[in-house]
Amino acid sequence: MHYKKLPKEFLEEFINRLRKWGEVHAPQKKGKNTYFFSRLDDPSKVQIDYTRTVIPPTKKYVLRPVEPLMLFHGDRAEEHTLRTTKLVLFGVHACDINALKILDRVYLSEPRDPYYEIRRKNIVIIGISCMPDDYCFCKSMGTDYAMSGFDLFLHELRDGYLIRVGSPMGHEITWNISDILEEVSEEDIEYLKKFEKQRLSSFKRHVDISAMPDILDLAYNSRVWERYSERCLGCGNCTLVCPTCRCFETYDVWLSVNTSMRVRRYDSCFMVSHGLVAGGHNFRPTRLDRFRHRYYCKSYFDPIHGINCVGCGRCDEFCPAGIKHIEVLNEVIGEIYGR
Amino acid sequence: MKLKMAIFELTGCGGCELTFIMLNEKLEDILELYDIAHFKMISSKEDLHKYDVAVVAGSVSTERDLKVLESARKKSRILLALGTCAVHGGPQSLILDEDLEGALAEIYGKKVPKEMKIFAGTPISEYVKVDVEIPGCPPESNDLFQALVDLAHGVVPYKWDYPVCLECKINETECVLVKRGIPCLGPITLGGCNAVCINLGIGCIGCRGPLPEDVNIPSEYEILKSLGISEKTIKRKLRMFSKRVSLNDHEKNLYK
Numbered sequence: 233m234h235y236k237k238l239p240k241e242f243l244e245e246f247i248n249r250l251r252k253w254g255e256v257h258a259p260q261k262k263g264k265n266t267y268f269f270s271r272l273d274d275p276s277k278v279q280i281d282y283t284r285t286v287i288p289p290t291k292k293y294v295l296r297p298v299e300p301l302m303l304f305h306g307d308r309a310e311e312h313t314l315r316t317t318k319l320v321l322f323g324v325h326a327c328d329i330n331a332l333k334i335l336d337r338v339y340l341s342e343p344r345d346p347y348y349e350i351r352r353k354n355i356v357i358i359g360i361s362c363m364p365d366d367y368c369f370c371k372s373m374g375t376d377y378a379m380s381g382f383d384l385f386l387h388e389l390r391d392g393y394l395i396r397v398g399s400p401m402g403h404e405i406t407w408n409i410s411d412i413l414e415e416v417s418e419e420d421i422e423y424l425k426k427f428e429k430q431r432l433s434s435f436k437r438h439v440d441i442s443a444m445p446d447i448l449d450l451a452y453n454s455r456v457w458e459r460y461s462e463r464c465l466g467c468g469n470c471t472l473v474c475p476t477c478r479c480f481e482t483y484d485v486w487l488s489v490n491t492s493m494r495v496r497r498y499d500s501c502f503m504v505s506h507g508l509v510a511g512g513h514n515f516r517p518t519r520l521d522r523f524r525h526r527y528y529c530k531s532y533f534d535p536i537h538g539i540n541c542v543g544c545g546r547c548d549e550f551c552p553a554g555i556k557h558i559e560v561l562n563e564v565i566g567e568i569y570g571r
Numbered sequence: 572m573k574l575k576m577a578i579f580e581l582t583g584c585g586g587c588e589l590t591f592i593m594l595n596e597k598l599e600d601i602l603e604l605y606d607i608a609h610f611k612m613i614s615s616k617e618d619l620h621k622y623d624v625a626v627v628a629g630s631v632s633t634e635r636d637l638k639v640l641e642s643a644r645k646k647s648r649i650l651l652a653l654g655t656c657a658v659h660g661g662p663q664s665l666i667l668d669e670d671l672e673g674a675l676a677e678i679y680g681k682k683v684p685k686e687m688k689i690f691a692g693t694p695i696s697e698y699v700k701v702d703v704e705i706p707g708c709p710p711e712s713n714d715l716f717q718a719l720v721d722l723a724h725g726v727v728p729y730k731w732d733y734p735v736c737l738e739c740k741i742n743e744t745e746c747v748l749v750k751r752g753i754p755c756l757g758p759i760t761l762g763g764c765n766a767v768c769i770n771l772g773i774g775c776i777g778c779r780g781p782l783p784e785d786v787n788i789p790s791e792y793e794i795l796k797s798l799g800i801s802e803k804t805i806k807r808k809l810r811m812f813s814k815r816v817s818l819n820d821h822e823k824n825l826y827k
Binding site for chain 2: 264268464467489549550554
């Protein structure tokens with residue numbers, strides 16, 4: 233990999249230069265401590281030390297929360313013209329970058345999703361290092377470090393950022409802005425080592441996922457699911473903010489008497505109607521079914537490709553009932569293997 | 572040929588019927604599809620024959636309400652309950668049948684007029700079969716528009732079942748419950764309002780009523796209690812708009 237250094241005083245300049253490759257979107261703050269990705273007009277507004285956004289940036293920009301698909305005029309159907317802007321996502325965390333790889337696998341496999349694909353192709357990803365907070369458990373999931381899936385990745389140094397270049401686009405950018413970049417010194421590498429050591433020892437939540445598929449196979453009737461599903465509100469917050477949850481609902485809305493629009497919108501497997509199929513059968517009729525389903529979807533269904541969870545901690549941070557993903561899994565694991 | 576529609580008003584504030592008028596330019600679309608045969612708020616003209624669609628707003632709180640409702644049901648092919656009072660009973664359903672006498676005495680003193688035949692506010696579905704329900708206090712006029720156009724095209728209006736939280740998350744609004752400790756009924760309340768109150772930093776008061784199928788009242792109760800809110804306040808909060816949140820059933824679960 234290729235490494236460069238961005239001195240701290242050039243951070244805003246760096247962000248402004250990125251505009252050459254697209255509209256810059258970055259973490260910003262709203263309310264007391266809520267972060268969200270949005271267009272960054274003033275580089276000083278960037279929340280570089282943000283914990284996590286509500287909707288993960290990687291999901292938000294490739295799979296829009298609400299998007300029109302088709303227009304119907306009487307009997308005539310017309311595909312909605314897909315217009316897309318080139319975007320630079322500045323300040324994406326490693327967990328979200330790793331989550332995007334999971335979404336790519338789903339949406340870019342045949343049949344490819346054209347809406348996803350065109351947006352995906354027009355996104356430049358600039359990652360940034362972070363320190364775990366009380367909710368993070370990405371280390372347990374092996375997603376706390378991004379080795380690919382970004383164009384540039386910034387690691388905090390005392391007086392700047394160490395930049396890892398992860399793609400041809402990344403090379404193009406660093407080559408174009410070489411006047412504000414420096415070479416990495418031994419001192420910088422020492423700082424990086426120290427930072428990484430501190431980062432890795434700061435995790436407060438852990439789970440051992442080595443035997444997860446087996447454990448979940450054996451734990452289907454565990455009382456743990458039942459106990460937690462009694463507390464679960466079934467509100468779906470955990471799935472909406474999840475960087476790998478990708479279910480959507482498709483529905484039509486009338487615009488006038490004879491014109492309508494087909495829309496898709498984020499959906500959640502916690503909705504009763506999510507498991508409803510033709511004929512009125514519901515294959516997840518109870519809250520227990522729906523609650524358990526989420527854990528199996530995150531940790532079980534796709535063992536070959538790994539686990540569908542990147543440990544970003546959003547589900548825990550936004551659960552009104554205070555249910556903690558890792559706590560549930562650890563109880564299940566403890567029950568089966570006493571681990 | 573246009574369909575015939577009637578709008579009936581039972582006990583309520585009149586806001587739901589106003590929602591129809593507030594369709595504004597979309598009202599023209601509706602008038603392309605429907606003839607309005609009966610709607611006291613806009614015309615004293617009365618056509619008491621058969622209707623394709625009868626829209627009923629308000630709860631059943633008087634004997635007159637019940638007569639109007641039964642006649643609307645008999646004369647219509649499709650009956651649509653509009654607003655939280657019609658769907659869930661509304662704030663007037665806070666008073667239970669057994670407390671009614673005391674409540675009347677409190678308001679009218681000893682001289683309760685004999686001709687007042689009043690009962691506790693009740694959702695209309697407790698008396699007649701309801702085909703379509705559009706809750707909300709007031710309901711979203713677009714929900715009414717979608718349902719009326721659907722019905723005119725022979726489509727069964729979709730029955731949503733997602734909570735306020737869904738749109739709140741899509742808006743990336745700061746969660747008032749989790750982040751600020753403000754009581755919010757969003758997780759158990761039917762969405763569709765675009766989480767308008769939470770966008771303004773106010774907790775959801777549950778005006779669209781509870782989720783239609785699976786609603787975990789005991790868990791919401793525990794969450795509100797952990798915020799230091801008194802039991803009495805929580806109960807009133809939960810029951811404010813909906814008679815369907817049965818406190819008796821729910822208390823059984825609470826203290827088991």
